[in-house]
Amino acid sequence: MNEIQAKAPVILAEIQKANSILLHCHPSPDPDSVGSALAMKFTLEQMGKKVTVISSDSDIPRGFNHFPGITDIQRTNFFELDLKKFDLFIIQDSGSSGMISRFKPITFPLPIRTIVIDHHVSNPKYADINLVESSYPATAQLLFELFLIWDMEMTHDIAANLFMGIYSDTGGFKYPGTTSRTFACAGKLIEFVPEFPKLISDMENSNTPGFITFEALALNSIRTFLNGTLGFSIMSNKALADAKIPKNEIRGDAVSPILRSVENWLVTAVVIELEPGNVKISFRSKDGDMYDVSKLASMLGGGGHAAASGATLMMPIEDAVSLVVAKAKDLYNL
Ligand SMILES: [Mn+2]
Incomplete structure (x- = not known):
């Protein structure tokens, strides 16, 4: 059993106990951070959860404007939140607590339950539950397999966000860590997102x-x-x-x-x-x-x-x- 299979039921049980769930984007967010946050948001909403996604430290780059759900991200910093309003914080694509906010140090454990889902090899596993799989080239690929184990319904909006995360963190399927599994996962996702070349073009050709x-x-x-x-x-x-x-x-x-x-x-x-x-x-x-x-x-x-x-x-x-x-x-x- 791999780490994802082992942690999938533990994380699902924690989610089922929660009503209001917090997600964030890391400082200087990349498509893996934003795409993973939005894909998780849509999946949690399928489960009937109330989900808040915050941008935390940085503005969301203009190139991500076409990611489905992008306007649902609140322009709020982590330190502006009243954590007591949430039951659970799922911290994704963040190799350390400094990737939640760099404004001040964040001390764990937090007053609410926390789950880390990440692929950074240096992750010190700072949450209550930690799913860290550093052989994966993107957090979004990890989520794809997690959602499959949970038997969630794949949708266009979830697939588009996961695909952009994987595409970007693999440098367009060329960085080490990209495997046949990555291509299989991307192949499955683009069945739901036939317009994926336009999504890539919108992101990559948005310079000023x-x-x-x-x-x-x-x-x-x-x-x-x-x-x-x-x-x-x-x-x-x-x-x-x-x-x-x-x-x-x-x-x-x-x-x-x-x-x-x-x-x-x-x-x-x-x-x-x-x-x-x-x-x-x-x-x-x-x-x-x-x-x-x-x-x-x-x-x-x-x-x-x-x-x-x-x-x-x-x-x-x-x-x-x-x-x-x-x-x-x-x-x-x-
Ligand atoms: Mn990543």
């Missing part, structure tokens, strides 16, 4: 001139370290302000694939000083076995996957860069 200005700054801000084995795009708060980049267009994850495409850069990072002394770093590796960036992120208080991870450092940006380079040098013997 402000984002292109950010991308240009990012590509003009590259430095290499350790004999050209590390390639970092490093943007200070001042550089971002001088270039007049709108805050919602500062999207390091969108630049990461370009950095990763450089043959000799074994580990890449987008280093962004969001506020003076608040440095957000997104790591990527072409070979997660040889250069596991979840380990690097964990050493810096963050987490993630072997090939994609992140951390936030509260220090001047140049100190953050020096620290990351030193840790990478030790960890990977570069």
